[in-house]
Amino acid sequence: MKVLSAEQLSGADKETIRKQNITSEELMERAATLVFNEINQRLQGAPIPIKIFCGIGNNGGDGLVIARHLIQHGYHVTVYVVNYSDKRSEDFLANYEKLKVITNDWPHLIKEEDHFPEINTGDFVIDAMFGIGLNRPIEGWVAKLVKLINNSQAFILAVDMPSGLFSDKTPGKKAAVIEANYTLSFQSPKLVFFLPETMDYIGDLQVLDIGLDREYISKLISETFLIGKQEAVSLYIPRKKNSHKGDYGKVLIVGGSYGKIGSVLLTATAALKTGTGLCSLYIPECGYDIIQTGLPEAMLMTDTDKKMLTTYPKDFDADVVCFGMGVGTDEKSVQALKELLQANNDPVVIDADGLNILSNNKEFLKMLPKNSVLTPHPGELKRLIGAWEDDFQKLEKVKKFSKKYNVILVVKGAHTFTIDREYIYINDSGNPGMATAGSGDVLSGIITSLIGQGYEPVNAAVFGVYLHGLSGDITAEEIGYESLLAGDIARNMGKAVKALFERESMESK
Ligand SMILES: NC(=O)C1=CN([C@@H]2O[C@H](COP(=O)(O)OP(=O)(O)OC[C@H]3O[C@@H](n4cnc5c(N)ncnc54)[C@H](O)[C@@H]3O)[C@@H](O)[C@H]2O)[C@@H](O)CC1
Numbered sequence: 001m002k003v004l005s006a007e008q009l010s011g012a013d014k015e016t017i018r019k020q021n022i023t024s025e026e027l028m029e030r031a032a033t034l035v036f037n038e039i040n041q042r043l044q045g046a047p048i049p050i051k052i053f054c055g056i057g058n059n060g061g062d063g064l065v066i067a068r069h070l071i072q073h074g075y076h077v078t079v080y081v082v083n084y085s086d087k088r089s090e091d092f093l094a095n096y097e098k099l100k101v102i103t104n105d106w107p108h109l110i111k112e113e114d115h116f117p118e119i120n121t122g123d124f125v126i127d128a129m130f131g132i133g134l135n136r137p138i139e140g141w142v143a144k145l146v147k148l149i150n151n152s153q154a155f156i157l158a159v160d161m162p163s164g165l166f167s168d169k170t171p172g173k174k175a176a177v178i179e180a181n182y183t184l185s186f187q188s189p190k191l192v193f194f195l196p197e198t199m200d201y202i203g204d205l206q207v208l209d210i211g212l213d214r215e216y217i218s219k220l221i222s223e224t225f226l227i228g229k230q231e232a233v234s235l236y237i238p239r240k241k242n243s244h245k246g247d248y249g250k251v252l253i254v255g256g257s258y259g260k261i262g263s264v265l266l267t268a269t270a271a272l273k274t275g276t277g278l279c280s281l282y283i284p285e286c287g288y289d290i291i292q293t294g295l296p297e298a299m300l301m302t303d304t305d306k307k308m309l310t311t312y313p314k315d316f317d318a319d320v321v322c323f324g325m326g327v328g329t330d331e332k333s334v335q336a337l338k339e340l341l342q343a344n345n346d347p348v349v350i351d352a353d354g355l356n357i358l359s360n361n362k363e364f365l366k367m368l369p370k371n372s373v374l375t376p377h378p379g380e381l382k383r384l385i386g387a388w389e390d391d392f393q394k395l396e397k398v399k400k401f402s403k404k405y406n407v408i409l410v411v412k413g414a415h416t417f418t419i420d421r422e423y424i425y426i427n428d429s430g431n432p433g434m435a436t437a438g439s440g441d442v443l444s445g446i447i448t449s450l451i452g453q454g455y456e457p458v459n460a461a462v463f464g465v466y467l468h469g470l471s472g473d474i475t476a477e478e479i480g481y482e483s484l485l486a487g488d489i490a491r492n493m494g495k496a497v498k499a500l501f502e503r504e505s506m507e508s509k
């Protein structure tokens, strides 16, 4: 799904109004009615107090439409107009008049702190103060109102986006932003919904298709995509009946050191479980028995050093090489990575200490084969590209790095971002149970495996990240977050691939 900017959305808005020959008020009616339907479906007429806070722009207009439908369906509604300015939008005014026709309970005007209502724990608050039109931070008494709502413990539903969030920049740590429990957003998710600094404001997210012109949207050039099940399925390459193990990649995993052999074991298990035909490992000698016992399907070569990697098997012919998990950053192991980069022209996957070695030896970056995949967590990313001021600046820095070195970065987080030059792919699978040791080793194994099976490196990264999250979701469903182990993610890869094609799970994400 395309993640559109505020400009693109308002363009689509205008084109829809023109092509469908409707007014902007009718479009507002359509969008806000969808929000009402969602609320009605969930509340089923429950007599809980609903407090709707409307701004004076079109987000506020949505709030008024929602209020009208709720009142007409017998809900207990109180409407507040957060009157921070007198410049009410036309569609706000039209709906203000319509509301007056159906109720004697006129909206309460809030113009200062003294007008604030009481908000209680059991209230259902609808935040329709600001949407994509916010262009400066919320200040003064409106900021105080936002804090009052946040502190109330009431359930908060945000319309389009939580008030206080911008679509193209982060609001800053001290800014007044609604902390929603649920966000119902129109037509397209916004980039800020997925950034580490701002994702917590969103709560659960649902995107409503408000029927903006499909043709116009399909022609819009977007550089940012949300990857859900549908997008993931489209990347899958089916296996041919007439095939043999050589068709599914000869993978080489290089890593491990004394005390960290488990990492390569996880990577190799994940690679084989993702469908790799032939999996070989190159590890320090101390890991020999561990790997042979733990993963009899894998083949093994050992370094002459007992405890760490010192060299790279230059003559070994692999389709794809993965380097870094559990390696450490000893000078001798730096040499191993250097040899690997000198010997390889095909894309490689670099993770963990492999990334730290790159950060400590920036001259290696130019040696990375084109379209190699780097999989940093936030700490490793900082060492690689330097510190950033906010998440938007981070994205710009990563794009620049990706372009400069011709590599793909998998920036790991609650929503993992795969960045290929100017393109951003935001992953929508996964859960907090996956924040566990070895989860990243498994991800590297999955991506490496897919590259070996013939996926383009960027597709391997995007699809691999999705499958990794999906396997984590399936595992968490079975055993909960707390006891989820990285090895479980690897072992459940088969279920994840199967789930891609199951009807009911197609609908769930
Ligand atoms: N396709 C769409 O884009 C649709 C948009 N609709 C709604 O329209 C919203 C956008 O409406 P608007 O553009 O009127 O903007 P908003 O309602 O988000 O903001 C209201 C106005 O407040 C002013 N403002 C901005 N920052 C302020 C601040 N810090 N303090 C005081 N005033 C400030 C701005 O001039 C802005 O026009 C969307 O978020 C959505 O809820 C819907 O009605 C349906 C269709």
Ligand SMILES: [K+]
Binding pocket: 059, 127, 128, 129, 130, 131, 158, 159, 160, 161, 162, 163
């Ligand atoms: K809002």
